[in-house]
Amino acid sequence: MGACTLICCRHVLVMLLRMYWSTYSYWKLIKLRIRSLQ
DSSP, rough: OOHHHHHHHHHHHHHHHHHHHHHHHHHHHHHHHHHHHH
């Protein structure tokens, strides 16, 4: 049970990290595009 919980926690953590990273990259891309338009 302990090992399963650890794996589940790690899986959720990786998912959150990936979500955060994709959002960060997306915003960076938008900011660059806005800067190039001005």
